[in-house]
Amino acid sequence: MGLWIETECGRLLVSPGEIAVVPQGFRFSIDLPDGDSRGYVAEIYGAHFQLPDLGPIGANGLAAPRDFLAPTAWFEEGLRPEYTIVQKFGGELFTAKQDFSPFNVVAWHGNYVPYKYDLQKFCPYNTVLVDHGDPSINTAPTDKPGVALLDFVIFPPRWLVAEHTFRPPYYHRNCMSEFMGLIYGAYEAKADGFLPGGASLHSCMTPHGPDTTTYEAxxxxxxxxxxxxxxxxxxxxxxxxxxxxxxxxxxESPFLDHDYYQCWIGLKSHFSRIGLNETNAEQTEKKTEALE
Ligand SMILES: O=C(O)Cc1cc(O)ccc1O
Ligand SMILES: [Fe+2]
Incomplete structure (x- = not known):
């Protein structure tokens, strides 16, 4: 079933594979109808999420505004003795008690509202001939494209058709830090060890890419x-x-993967000079001659 999120604007049932955004300042409570549940949470302090400008993509693609669903008004009446509100202020948590539910708003209008989005609604764009696109092509909400406090990027099911191309993510360093999670299935760059519910962190300028098994295959x-x-x-x-x-x-978590780096052990070069009409050494020689 997922999560029942109660807010002052109403309730959202957020199923596995959906994301929810609760804007700053909202009272909310989360109920877990399935018992223990797991998920990923990000909190940003800055601008609010927006959809990226589609640029040359134009009118349609990626996350469509119509697929972001806001709740209809829903409210609780009557006495609720000892109702505890937890409030974050200046990075610290404070509590207050009151005898009524904060979810007592009978109607609302406006657009500063909580919402949810089903990741399966995402319309991915991808290369259709050669090369591997920057993952920013898969940005759903962001707060500031390019240099965001947080881009939320997804890697959904999609066709891979690129020719003369190493199709999985390239080996790279990124000026942005990348925290990745896997919701279900397998990630195209990791054949082993990156399981649903897991997470990886490649901080700013830390080199990374597919594991050795994926590379060789x-x-x-x-x-x-x-x-x-x-x-x-x-x-x-x-x-x-x-x-x-x-x-x-x-x-200190017992689930920390101390051996993560091992996924790249054994990577070896498959570069071949065959087919090149000029060797690197010959090119260097020419450059040196030209400088003399
Ligand atoms: O590192 C990763 O797996 C995420 C990622 C995916 C991709 O297709 C290109 C770049 C990138 O950082
Ligand atoms: Fe990356």
């Missing part, structure tokens, strides 16, 4: 790659221009 197929479909998967990335600090709770 891709290289083995690279010259004979028909269109193929990534199915049954949903990964996401919180991408931030800020550098996240890892809290003690995470560092």
């Amino acid at each position: 891709t290289i083995a197929r690279v010259n004979a790659m028909a269109p193929s479909k990534l199915t049954g998967t949903m990964a996401f990335m919180f991408e931030s221009a800020l550098v996240p600090r890892v809290c003690h709770w995470a560092l």
Whole structure:
């Protein structure tokens, strides 16, 4: 079922595979009808989420405004003795008691509201000939495209059709920090060890890319790659221009993967000079001669 989120504007039932945004200042409470549940939470202090400008994509694509659903008014009446409100202020949590529910708003209008979005509604755009696009092409909400406090990027099921291209994510460093989570299925860059519910963090300028198994399997197929479909998967990335600090709770967690770096052990070059009409050494020689 998911989460029941109660807010002053009404209730949202947020199912697995959906995201919810609660704007700053709202009272909310979360009920877990399925018992223990897991998910990912990000809190930003700054601008509010918006959809990225579609640029040359134009009218349609990525996350469509119509798919962001706000609740209708719903309210609780009567006495609720000892109702505890937890309020965050200046980074600290405070409590207050009152004898009524904060969810007593019988009607509302406006657009500063909580909302939810089903990630399966996302309309991905991708390369249709060569090369691997920047993941920003999969941005759903962001607060400031390019240098965001938080871009929410998704990696949904999609066709991969690029030719003469290493199709999984390239090896790279990023000026943004990348926190990735896997909601279900498998992530295209990690054959082992990155499981649903897990998370990885590649901080600003930390090199990363597919694990050795993915790399070798891709290289083995690279010259004979028909269109193929990534199915049954949903990964996401919180991408931030800020550098996240890892809290003690995470560092001391028994689930911390101390051996994560091992996923790249054994990567070896498959570069071949065959087919090149000029070797690197010959080019260097020419450049040196030209300088003399
Ligand atoms: O690192 C990652 O797996 C996320 C990512 C995916 C992609 O397709 C291109 C760049 C990138 O950072
Ligand atoms: Fe990355």
